[in-house]
Amino acid sequence: MKPFILGIFQYIGPNGTIGSAWQHPDDTSADFLKISHWTTLAQKFEAAKLDFLFLADSYGFPALNGELIDAALAEGRGIPHGDPMPIVSAMAAVTSNLGFILTTSTTVEPPAANARRFATLDHFTDGRIGWNIVTGSSGATAAALMGKDLISHDLRYDMADEYVDVNLALWEGSWSDDALVLDKQAGLYAEPDKVRMVHYEGEHFRTDGVLSVPPSPQRTPLLVQAGASGRGRRFAGRHAEAVFLAGGDPAVVAANVASIRQSAVAEGRSPDSIKLLVGALFITAETHDEAREKYDEMLSMSTNEGAAAIYAGNTGIDLLALDPDRPLDQTSTEMGQSNLERYLSKDGTPAPLVRDILENFRTTGINGSVFVGSPEEVADQAEAFIATTGADGFLIQPHMTPGTYDDFIDLILPILRERGLAPTEYSGNTLRQRLFGAGAHLPDEHHGAGFRA
Ligand SMILES: Cc1cc2nc3c(=O)[nH]c(=O)nc-3n(C[C@H](O)[C@H](O)[C@H](O)COP(=O)(O)O)c2cc1C
Structure with missing residues (x-):
């Protein structure tokens, strides 16, 4: 088995991904608006040689029928949260190898604004930037906040295809590799005939212009995607170089992994041109019993009301208003579909009841797998999970900040290293080189290469 790719999941807010851990005396996540909180992390x-820090984001917030959900505010879940972009430069200044994957939605800003910001950050980080492309979770509230109507689910993805293409056209097409001259003696900054206007006309987006930033180390940031609906998987096949998957039932994850690799093949790409990374929570301690105690403590800080608020913000469905003894009667949503599809009947198995959905969501949150046990036990579970699913690694979710990470780094990582399942040194200069062991730029088989001049 190859060494795992290991990234860290965070968002600019209090709490981990399950419950409201900020209230624990050892948790520091309520400091999320202090720069030092992030530079220290x-x-x-x-220092642990982890591959990257992923910062999730959404403009959405938990609300139902135009009203904020009280439990979300009371517990600090889903709101508040800040913008991930501004903190990256500060973190890049105190590190030299850690990658940063940032989320932006294709439904908020014009694509050219996104292209310029990522190009600038790719310079400031020396090629350590990735873009997590989302069509936006909590889509209804985000759209209303922006003064827009919610765009239907599949149309959001059609628009996202064009949105990414505009970005690719600007990054790949504007500047030739040798356009920047910087000859002080000759007084020549850039070769005028090696920088060109880009023209793109789609159904939803157009641009006539140039990327104002000279080519950055990767040109196009590492392209990442996180929506696992059917349409989301097709989108991944076309664009993504890495996909974040929710964990959970290994058989379901294995099917998603296979389906996403298949979507890449359908786009003329190789099946391993996409790295599949599974969201997972690792709860460990020196002994099995201590780990179980930590897990129970985590669940004691996770309420039905808080879980239902996050679920409602994500899908538009209020689990607390439904009959707990029936399955979901709604089988589609124009908001995020992954967290609805997850609880529908599959392959003839009966759909779970609302009470079981709520309990599952309360205890596993939006991203899925929870591994609990002694360090050896957790390492065994993680290894078995990768062997069964064919995924490439994990996105390590926080419960306690920084406790969950300290436990992973101090107790689990040494065992993974002993087994050859975690790298001991950084390799590759840019994030793309680290993950693929190949070049810094988008590979030629990616359709984005077609935008090169
Ligand atoms: C590990 C992981 C991280 C995610 N991070 C984000 C995020 O930061 N912002 C966001 O809007 N959606 C994020 N998503 C995706 C949403 O959960 C949701 O699936 C998506 O936005 C809607 O697309 P879909 O209908 O294809 O699921 C993430 C998903 C996973 C599994």
Whole structure:
């Protein structure tokens, strides 16, 4: 088995991904608006040689029928949260290898604004940037906040295809590799005939212009995607170089992994041109019993009301208003579909009841797998999970900040290293080189290469 790719999941807010851990005396996540909180974490992750820090984001917030959900505010879940972009430069300044994957939605800003910001950050980080492309979770509230109507689910993805293409056209097409001259003696900054206007006309987006930033180390940031609906998987096949998957039932994850690799093949790409990374929570301690105690403590900070608020913000469905003894009667949503599809009847198995859905969501949250046990037990579970699913690694979710990470780094990582399942040194200069062991730029088989001049 190859060494796992290991990234860290965070968002600019209090709490981990299950319950409201900020209230625990040892948790520091309520400091999320202090720069030092992030620079300290980034240095910790780099010292452990972890591949990247992923920052999730959404403009959405938990609300139903135009009203904020009280439990979300009371518990600090889904709101508040800040913008991930501004903190990256500070973290890049105190690290030199850690990658940063940032989320932006294709439904908020014009694509050219996104292209310029990522190009600038790719310079500031020396090629350590990735873009997590989302069509936006909590889509209804995000759209209303922006003064727009919610765009239907599949149309959002059709628009996202064009949105990404505009970005690719600007990154790949504007500047030739040798356009920047910087000859002080000759007084020549850039070769005028090696920088060109880009023209793109789609159904939903157009641009006539140039990327104002000279080519960055990767040109196009590492392209990442996170929506696992059927349409989301097709989108991944076309664009993504890495996909974040929710964990959970290994058989379901294995099917998603296979389906996403198949979508890449359908786009003329090789099946391993996409790295599949599974969201997972690792709860460990020196002994099995201590780990179980930590797990129970985590669940004691996770309420039905808080879980239902997050679920409602994500899908538009209020689990607390439904009959707990029936399955979901709604089988589609124009909001995020992954968290609805997850609880529908599959392959003839009966659909779970609302009470079981709520309990599952309360205890596993939006991203899925929870591994609990002694360090050896957890390493065994993680290894078995990768063997069964064919995924490439994990996105390590926080419960306690920084406790969950300290436990992973101090107790689990040494065992993974002993087994050859985690790298001991950084390799590759850019994030793309680290993950693929190949070049810094988008590979030629990716359709984005077609935008090169
Ligand atoms: C590990 C992981 C991280 C995610 N991070 C984000 C995020 O930061 N922002 C976001 O809007 N959606 C994020 N998503 C995706 C949403 O959960 C949701 O699936 C998606 O936005 C809607 O697309 P879909 O209908 O294809 O599921 C993430 C998903 C996973 C599994």
